[in-house]
Amino acid sequence: MKKSKFTRFVALLLALVVCFGVGGMTVSADSSSGSTGSGSGNSVADNKFYEDPNEMKSYLDASSYTVYYERWKSKAPGSTTAEVILANSNADLVINSPACQDYASWPDMSLEQAASSVYLPNSGSVTFEVEVPSDGLYYIVMKYYTILGTVNGIERKLYIDDAIPFSEASYLRFSKLWEYDYPTDEDGNPIFQKDLNGNDLQPNIESVQAWRTYICSDSTGYTNGHFAFFLTEGEHTITLEASREACILGSITLVPSDSTDYNAPLYDDYIATMETKYNAVSVPKKDTPKIKVQAEKPILVSDTSVYMGNDSTSAITSPTSAAAQLFNVIGATSYDTVGQWAAYSFEVEKSGFYNIDLRFQQSSLQGMYVCRTIRLWSENRDESLGVVYGLNDGTPLVPFESAYNARFDYSKDWQSKPLGDGEDEFLFYFDAGVEYKIYIEVGLGSLGELIKRVEESLKIINDSYLDIIKLTGADPDEYRDYHFAANMPNVIWHFNNEAINLADVAAKFEELCGTTGSHIATLKTISDLLTKMGGSESEIAKNLGTLKTYLGTLGTWVNSSKASIMTIDFLSIRSPEAKPAKANANFFQTLGYQIKAFFMSFFTDYDNMGVTDKEALGDSALNVWLASGRDQSKIWRSLIDGDYSKLDGSGPVSLKLVVGSTLLPSVLAGKGPDVYLGLDSASVINYAIRGAINDISYFEDYNEAAFGDDGISGTDDDVYHKTAMNTLTLQNKTYGLPLTMNFPMMFYRLDVLAELGVGVPTTWDEVLALLPIFQSNYLEIGVNYTLALDFFLYQNGGSMWLYEDDPDYAGAQIGLGTNEALEAFRFCTSLYTDYGFPVSFDPANRFRTGEMPLVISDYITVYNTLTVFATEIKGLWSFSSIPGVAGDDGRVKNYNSIATVTATVMLHGCKDPDAAWNFMKWQTSADVEAEYGNRMVALIGPSAKYAAANLGAIEKLSWTAKENAAIQDQLNHLSAIVNYPGSYIIARYTDFVFLDVKNEGANPVDALTGYLNAINDEITRKRKEFGLPTGIPEYAINPGTSN
Amino acid sequence: MSQGNESFGARLVFCLKGIGTKCKSGAISLIGKAKSLVKRKKTGDSQSGNNASSPVSRTEMTRRQWIWNEMKKNKVAYFMVAPFMLLFFIFTVLPVILSMVLSLTDFNMLQFPHFVGFDNFSRLLLNDEIFLIAAKNTLIFAAITGPVSYIMALLIAWFINELPPKLRAVVTLIFYAPSISGSVYMVWQTFFSSDYYGWANAFLIEFDFISEPILFFKDADWVMPLCIVVALWTSLGTAFLSFIAGLQTVDRSLYEAAAVDGIKNRWQELWFITLPTMRPQLMFGAVLSITQSFGFGAIVTALCGMPSVNYAAHTIMHHLDDYGGQRYEVGYASAIAVILFIIMITCNMVIKKALSKVGQ
Incomplete structure (x- = not known):
């Protein structure tokens, strides 16, 4: 782009306007509903699997x-x-x-x-x-x-x-x-x-x-x-x-089951054995140095998600720095799931009994404690030479029964205390000069049984709630007598029972913890409500809404009790006579540390966290922007340093974490990046049509990069889904490589369906057949109508755009006027008008309570939400491809879902297009995408599943075989809608039409056809702005002439 | 997406508001202060004897020289207003001027703009049905929420002013709270949620007024009235505070004098004493109400989405956001902004005229 002085000046002025006047404008797409994508729709599906009730x-x-x-x-x-x-x-x-x-x-x-x-x-x-x-x-x-x-x-x-x-x-x-x-x-x-x-x-x-x-x-x-x-x-x-x-x-x-090899002795027996067998005594304080093992450096861990972290809340967490982020702790949310462990090794200089201190912080469960299981393994495998812990193959075992139950109490501050179960401070016998490994495993210990009782209670109350709803609906009439006692004596019995149960659990908790925190009070509140509802029939309908809220609270309660969050700084193995290490910094240490940290914060370069290569800061580096979180950016940084930098022809890369809305102003000011990760497909087209994104299809190896070795789109070795590539293509030019792809799938509650004795529907006919059963039980099906409008169109054989095969005229005329489209629209609106599908709802919550056992929504989003938010229904739900249109044989024929795509793009004005292209190819390749997705799960946990667009990557992500099968099934039946210029108008007007039909009872077909001209006019106007052909192609008006 | 749209419109309107309010209140008061300072200095000079030069008469020089002379003489004052004027010019005046310039082009955010003359304006005024809807809605909003919120603010302020000081502080906070706590109007969304768990729907269903939930914010019949109610609820903002402040500055002795002069009741007191005395605050409040009611949009977007169903609550602000944010037609959006700007300026002038009649 050559710039005269004048244009530069104007550009500067415009940049000023943008920065000050139009600043935070997001790249808001022509919203998401244009059309197209080729549905690979018509093959009969035989690999759809049913769940037998x-x-x-x-x-x-x-x-x-x-x-x-x-x-x-x-x-x-x-x-x-x-x-x-x-x-x-x-x-x-x-x-x-x-x-x-x-x-x-x-x-x-x-x-x-x-x-x-x-x-x-x-x-x-x-x-x-x-x-x-x-x-x-x-x-x-x-x-x-x-x-x-x-x-x-x-x-x-x-x-x-x-x-x-x-x-x-x-x-x-x-x-x-x-x-x-x-x-x-x-x-x-x-x-x-x-x-x-x-x-x-x-x-x-x-x-x-x-x-x-x-x-x-x-x-x-x-x-x-x-x-x-x-x-x-x-x-x-x-x-x-x-x-x-x-x-x-x-x-x-x-x-x-009485084998001594696998059963741990009681603590007292353990001490007694050690005393008699090895003449064990406590090592003296004198001449026994404390052995300090830093918790952030485990020798072995159980999961990749157990990783070290930084603590800057205390001045004496070791090691510490006011300026840099040093790893000095392990724990918090990366090490809180039952079964996760970290192992450390140490040796002692004298044989005898030791205490093991932990400097830790447990500030998450107020008034309660968290538990860890302590397992030991000794290098010495010969009983005659000294004590033996664990099994010969390296498996550690608990040395005594109460080691299942090492307990860590709540405190806002750091604590430094020896391992113990609340009664005893554990003594461990170690021989001199032998290597020991200590495994600290997250467990529930003595709390487990109580939490389990609460969880079982929750399940019973939830079932009772569903039973009531089946009789009364979600919004019962307070003044009507439902004869609960006669109709469902079980429910009343359950309420009373669980009220007593919860109160008992709360009392036990109090006894164990010695205090009443807000955490325990929750149980009492719910118990009181249940007593009230169980005590009088008339209270049931009145309090049902509250009960529903409390069910959510109780679910969250179970989640947070199970997540035993604590942070460990170090372990210290010391003589029982010595004092534990200091837990908290004194006033002056804290003051000094905070002052230092405050001043150092002015000098910290937050933009270039994790950069190890000086060249990446230079001007010649490839400038890559990414609009997501800090964790994501950290992972990309380490992938670039570890993997990309080793590729042939790769140069330094500067990676910047930005806010999504900065892209537009910076491109406008000529300060944009070379490569941008994660631009949504509508914006890609918007930018591309205005010349802000480079066409990548002219690169020699583009075909191989996008379509696999054969270089042909639509074959088995495609790198990306064909429809995903379509959404980034305009007039035979492609403007990006797909990065993520999300699409709706159907989530269902196994338990609810099993209770109703119905299978998972595969066609809409089956869904409609299910409806009476659902409705008589006051259950609902959750589908967002804007989503439904799109996928019905494609399932019915329609398409959002006419002439999609003609690169010039694709996107010139809307395809909503075809018979298929009108039929699809009519059917879709009838679901909401005649069949009573809810228009507005909170899918996660209703799926959790079971009121909405079928939900169709974007698979990654729902999966991640349910994984982290609804752990109490773990194992009770699953997902499959969405229902489809049935063929003549009654079997499902077309069950296309609609994909939404984000892409990696190269911006206009990129300094070195070849380097940028190399980076893009690397970044969206199967191995890298899979590695990124898996590291996300490793770092954040199972709720950070990644919607990779690369088909090879999806198979390598951490889905179970069954989940993967479902995803692959849906991938084979996927369409996407290309956001051609002016497509924002489609979603807007179809929304108007839908609401007209829903609110005013308009005829769907009439209402939709009434808007077609307005939509086509806007699209034509917009296409004229960019000099694209408009209207209906010659050959379509007069089929005799060939094109 | 909505964030982007909002900010685009919000910024432009902010600029316009700037012209409207800052120019009137901030700049004028500053210039006023500077002038008075200079006056004092001048009088000081004259007191110390006209030693340097005898006063120069206007007739002896050209107009330009005269201005230059005056400026040199008052350079301290100019120096003192400079920081404000500079920032004001760069951040408020310049964008407005630029937006006027852009309204004559086809600027699309990413490419170099071309001059298109008054095409944008002719299309906007002659060939844009939706703009007419937007203009109609904006006027309805402005006509209802502007005066009503203004009068409401004034009356409530007047009532509150009668309360004892401690109670007054508490009540003031209660009334002022909705406008300081940002997006608290979102509670209305919970209240009028389209879900049958929404409060209003749950209530109506419970008493069998309706059998299935009303899609309040997605129903063309409901959108406009609801948005007006929410707008009124949040409108007791800065204007209200300035009224309370104004009421407290009224000199008590004036009331006594008025009582002696034959004021008969509280209404007369309000009309002849209170209001004329607090005319600056009234002006300030009026300007705020006007800009607020014309710039109304963010709340509708948050509650009803953008655009609202069937454009039922589509205001000029939304139209502006639509073109600037969603369609990338900044030239056209600028034309809309210019029109909105002209409407606001006109309204401000009318208000000023009307307020000069207070107390007469």
Whole structure:
């Protein structure tokens, strides 16, 4: 762009206007409803899977372990150990398995082991036979080997004789092992890499391949210890069904439940044993230095999401810096889920009893405490040489019973206290010169049982609520007598029962915690309400609304109680006679630290956090902008440094985190970036048509980059979905590579559908057939109407635009006037007018309570919300492709969903288009997108699923096999609407028409056709502005002439 | 999206408001102060004896020289207003002028603008049905919310002024709260939610007035009245505070004098004493009400979306946002802004005339 002085001056003036006058204007798209995208719609779907209502029911009906154990606890432990013969199964031996061809190169995997172990793939189930020697209670002990895979943990469902023995057996979780790759200083001590500003950078994390032992136990943390299974003498089958991840199984052993190998002694017995066996005494204070182990440097962790963090609230958190962000703690929300652990190693100089102090902060659960399970492992494996902790293969075990229950009380401040369960401060015996590993695992300890009772209460109350709603509707008449006592005596009985139960739990909590915090008070409030409702029939209808709110509160209560958040600074192993380390800084330390931090904040370069390469700050660096969060930007930074910089021909990259609205003004002022990540497709077209974005289709390798090796769109090896590419294409020129793609899918409540005895609908006819059942139970189906208008159009074989195959005339005429479109519109509006679909609703909340068991909405958004927001219905919901239009045979024919796309674009005025193109290709490639998505999950947790647009990346993200199948199914039936110039008008006018039909009862077809001219006029006007052909192409008016 | 739209309109209107209010209140008062300062200085000079030069007569020089002379003489005053005038010019006057210039072009935010003469204006005034709807709605809004909120503010301020000081502070806060607490009008959204859990809907369904929820903010019949109510609720803003302040500055002795002179009742007292005394505050409040009622838009966008159903509550502000923010036609949007600017200036003049009649 050549600029004369005058234009420069004008540009400056305009920039001023923009900066001061029009400043924060977002790049607001021509809103989202233009048209097109080729639906790949017409193939008959055979891979849609149904959920059989009976299957759902049996799965949901499994009772809990508490019930199971109550029933069988009087039985004697089994007599002898029984080994399951793995070879007698439908699983592949490792040596024969195609997935394990390179087993010889795996650490700790001998040929012998490979010949006796089986490979368990990440889907399907494997059944083993076992001969049980005698009736009795057994532990099921498995040796497994972790292999490389995704960031997910290994999860299996356990069936004994083809039935799930109790509900917890559906969630067996085998820990994976992860190791941080710390750089070392001259002395070989682990350190953190630093960026140019002295901030610590997170080290890479690698999966460790190793053998471990898993003793079937409760992954939810409600029950401490191991599961005891009651088995009768004779033949039985054990089936492991994969939920997540593949692994290798070395052995399954049935161990009598009184085995001393796996049962921890009581604390007093442990002390007594140590005293008699090793003459253990407390090490003296003198000459015993405190051993300080920094918590931010674990040697092993259970999940990639257990990572170190920075604390700047206390002046004495070590190490500390007022200027830079140093890693000095571990914990907070990255280490709060039951089953997550971090391991540390240490050695002591003298044999004897020690206390282990933690400097920690637990300020999240007011008036309550959080629990950790302490497991130990010793390097010494010979009892005669000294104490032995853990199993020979490296699996740690609790040294004594109360180590399940290490307790950390609430305080606003930091605390420094020895590990203990509230009664005893634990003493641990260690031998001199032996390496020990301590595993600190998040558990629920003594709280588990109480929280479980609350959760069960919640479920019962929720069911009762749904029962009431089925009778009265969500908004009952206060003054009507519903005869609750006669119609549903159960409900009243439940209310009274649960009121007593909750009050009892609250009392127990008070007793355990010694105080009444706001957290416990919640239970009492709900208990009071239940007493009131259970006590008088007339109170039920009156208080139903309140009850609903309280159900939400109780759900949140369970979530927050289970999330045992605490932050650990360091561990200190010391003589029981010595004092714990100081917990809090004194006044002067704090003052000095705060003053220093205040002044240093003026010198901190927040723009370039994480930059390690000086060149990235220079002018020659490729300028990349990204409008999202700090975590996202950190991950991209580390991916660029770790991966992109190693590519051939890659230059330095400067990555800036910006607010989305800055792009337009900066482009206008000529100060824009070279590459921008995550511009929505409507804006892409808007910018492109005005010359602000570069066409990328002229690059030599564009076809390969966009359409796979064959360079042809619409084939199996497409890199991106064809419709996603379409949304970024205008007149045969493409203006970006798709970055994310989100589309609606159907979420359903298994439990509610199972109770009604209905399957998951696959066609709209089936949905309509369901409606009477739903409505008689006051249940609803949640679909947003703007969404529905779009996907019905495509499912019905219509399209938003006419002449889409003609690059010149695509987008010139609206396709809403076709018969298919009008029929689709009529049907869609009838759902809201005749069938009573709600127009306005809060899907997450109603899905949670079960009032809205079917919700159709963007899959990533809903999935992430439910994962983090509705944990109490975990396992009770699932998602599949949306219902579709049925063909003549009554089976679903077209179930297209509508994708929304954001893209990575190259802006006009980019200094080095080739470098920018290289970066774009790298950044949207399958491996990088998958790595980014997985790191997001690793960093933030399972609620940070990423909607990658790269088709190869989606398969590598951490979806379960079943979830992935559903997503792939919908991907095969996807359309997208291109936002051609002027398309903002479509959403606006269709919205008007819809509301006219809904509010005023207008005829949908008449109302829609009435607006067609207005829409076409606006589109024509807009196209004229850009000199695009308008109206109807010649060949369409006069079909005789060829084009 | 709405954020962007809002800010575009908001900024432009802010500029316009700036011309309207700052120019009138801020700048004038500052210039006034400066002038009085200079006057004092002058008198000082004259007192110390006209030592330097005898006063120059206007007739002895050209007009330009005279102005230059005066400016040199008053340079201290100019120096003192300079910081304000500079910022005011750059951030308020310049954008307005630029927006006037842009209204004659086809500027689209990203490409260099071309001059198109009065095309934008002719299209706007002759060929834009929606602008007519917007203009109609704006006038309805302005005609209802402007005067009503103004009179309401005045009356409430007058009543509150009668309360004992401590109670007065509390009541003032209660009335003023809605306008300071930002987007608190969103409670109306909860109240009139389209969901059947919305308060109004739940209430109406409970007493069987309706059988399915009314889509309050998505129904052309409801949108306008509801928005007017919300607008009135939030309108007790700065004007109201300035009235309270104004009422307290009225000299008590005037009332006594008036009583002696034969004032018969409180109404007469209000009309002949109170209001004339607080005329500056009245002016200030009026200007605010006018700009507020013409610049009304953000609340509608927040409650009804943008655009509101069937353009039922589409105001000129929305029209401006629509073209500037969604359609990227900044030239056209600027033309709308200029029209809005002219309307506001005209209204301000009319108000000024009307207020000069107070107390007569």
